[in-house]
Amino acid sequence: MGKTGLNDSAEAAKPAKTASNAPKGAVTDSKSFRDGLIYLYQRADFKKPTWLCRVKIPNGSGYVNRSTGTGDEHKAFKFADDLYNQLLVKSLTGEAPPGKQMGRAIQSYIERLESQPHKLSIHYKVLLLKRIKPFLERKSFDDLSTSLLSKVVDEQIALTKKGTLSPNTIKRTYTDLKHFLQWCIEEGYITQMPRFPKVNGVASSRPHFDAKDWAKLIRQLREIVKVENGAIRRDRMMLRDYVLILANTGIRVGEARTLKWRDVTEIGGGNGEAAHVTLLVSGKTGKREVVARSADIKTYFKRIHDLRVEELTVEGKPKPKIDPNSLVFCHKDGTEIGTFKKSFAALMKRAGVERDSYGNLRSLYSLRHTYATFCLQHGVAVYTLAKNMGTSVAMIEQYYGHTTNVASASELTKRVKRQASGAASSLSWLE
Template identity: 45%
Template sequence: MPKDRVINSQSFQDGKIVLYQLENRPKQLWLCRLKVPNGTGYLYRGTGTSDFYEARKFADNLYDELRFKVRSGQSVTGQDFKKIFAEFTESYPREAASEKRAAAVCEFIRCYALPYFSKMKITELTEPELTKFFDWRRVNYKKKPPTNATIVSDQGRFKVFTNWCFRRGYITKQIQFRKPSVPDNRRPHFDGKDWARLTRFLREWVKGADGKSGAIYRERVMLTNYVLILANTGIRVGEARTLKWSDIDTFIGDDGKENIVLQVKGKTGAREVVSRTPDVLIYLQRIHELRTKESSGEKPPMTEPIFAHKDGTPIHSFKKGFNSLIKEAGVEYDTNGQRRVIYSLRHTYATFRLQEGVNHYVLARNMGTSVKMLENFYGHTSNRAMASELTKTRSKDRKKLPWEE
């Protein structure tokens, strides 16, 4: 049994089932130890209840499940958590959306889940056990106690691992995570006044790069148009990172206006994003001209990332440059004193579109999110009478993109 002192213990079925409680455990929950039928080992499980009769019912049902698995030739012990995690660290980075995401998931499991589950079998990843794990996580931390928002983020990382285990048959069902409540704080965005201030600053900021090093000019051109594109499309940072020239398209709507469409791939899958304004094409063209000039007049390949270094590899982060930019422009904080971040561009897009009367459902689809999220985080905007949608219908006509001519 675990090292903590047992304060209560009862056994059934000739010792095949043992229910016990441990000292200094919250709520005095019952735990159970089961003798594997026709085997030599034991299984340990949390019952998730402090009621003895409910715990007894849980243990009896679990023991019946074990007997059924043994009769049908299934494994009841599973492989070691540590061994499966080692396999995960080899496999997952190849299928992760980004290196950064893979590193974050693996680091969380290595720092917290691995020490907790290291002596357990992968089949012991049950919802009650995960509840206990996140209770443990709240009092085990590196720098400061985790907030509910941090726990939700941790659950998202661990869910990547449990879903991976399910797809490979190491666990028999997907695990549901009970998320703690997170205050519906408004997301820091740019209001109309600060957005106008920032865009005015950007124009002079790029002009001010004349006479400076080529690297400074390049950084300012790339960051300026990055900011304008994200704020007028609402795409996520990760979606922008993987955006390629071949992902850009146009169509002429029934109103005769040109629309710019981005094919993005993000955490919610692939989708089409209709830009807020056709000016997005101008911002894209500026980057295309920069890349063409850097390649001695040769157009960048259609498969090249739009936000790329001179060697054509994707720029992984604009965080440092963006933080310096908004500080220099005097728009680092919103009216509530919250520090703005790159994701504030996405929040700005959502806020402006709702203020302009775009329907919640249409906007949610364009952003790859849910109506509930919009209502929770952007309820401070007024959803005026719907005057227009992102696009009502689509025409098959399209103009050639400047770099296609």
């Protein structure tokens, strides 16, 4: 081993500056070893003199930068030399080049996702990666650990207004991170998947509307459209049918946002039976056909359809036909309604149904949970329901397992004589 001095480094032509006159971040001292493969240096912005090292990746491109954690030159060199030997062993055994920062990989993964056909699941993955990029982009793949992955979630929690994330949201975050890291393995950034933290928390039932509160909500839906102001009435009419359609189909908020008239069709019918309404939606699990629970849902779609025809009619001209490629839930100018969140929250407040019996705050997604709960109570098979909702049987059983006993009531009580006074009242899904 021999020192080659500063002649092997880019700083060779620059005189070393003293800590007293050096600008912040400037190199105040430096040493070069192994013909420039190892470079030690100290910076002016460190209160306590500490050697940093830059080590060339053997048989690869780029460098690994580390703090040696010591101001002793001999200890610092040993740290850097050990690091070089570790990199050399990994290189000789064919392991992925270590030390690469995650920023470029994250950006490449985002660009790959954005080049794919639009799907809600891809949108969520891109959103997550963009959020965590500032936290991870300057970290090395060598830093990947259970602790670091846990800190990623801590960073996400810090960004929320309420300062918490549900166990289910944390699980989804880790699932999307696993997809990213699996891609990193395929691209050669890492050789194996790191161990993920355990997510604590027992899955609880999701806030939905029971029969009593659903009736209160329906009454308010009838009342809110009884206003004179045209613009306000228009928004409330759209909200009314939006709520009824989501509650009768169980589609996700994101799926409703992009629903077009061409996606609404009828199947079956004839022989005295009503046709069923189906919706072709695109969501987290890709495209699927959703069968509405009741044929009466046509009433809600027709009200929106008639509203749009009225808005698009020009005086003195025949009534126009609705463009099948236009959005179902839209503003007067046809543009997408971003969210009904605030108007739905105001509706629940007026109806006095903001929270369920456990004190959990309801939201637009409670309409989907209400659909699932009522279907199970009325005997819909779990597999059939999961397929229609675009989720798994495991998810249905995990979050709605408390409801399946009601669905199995006939089996559980088949040896018990039924009395009319003990029969459960049915829930009307109609307005």
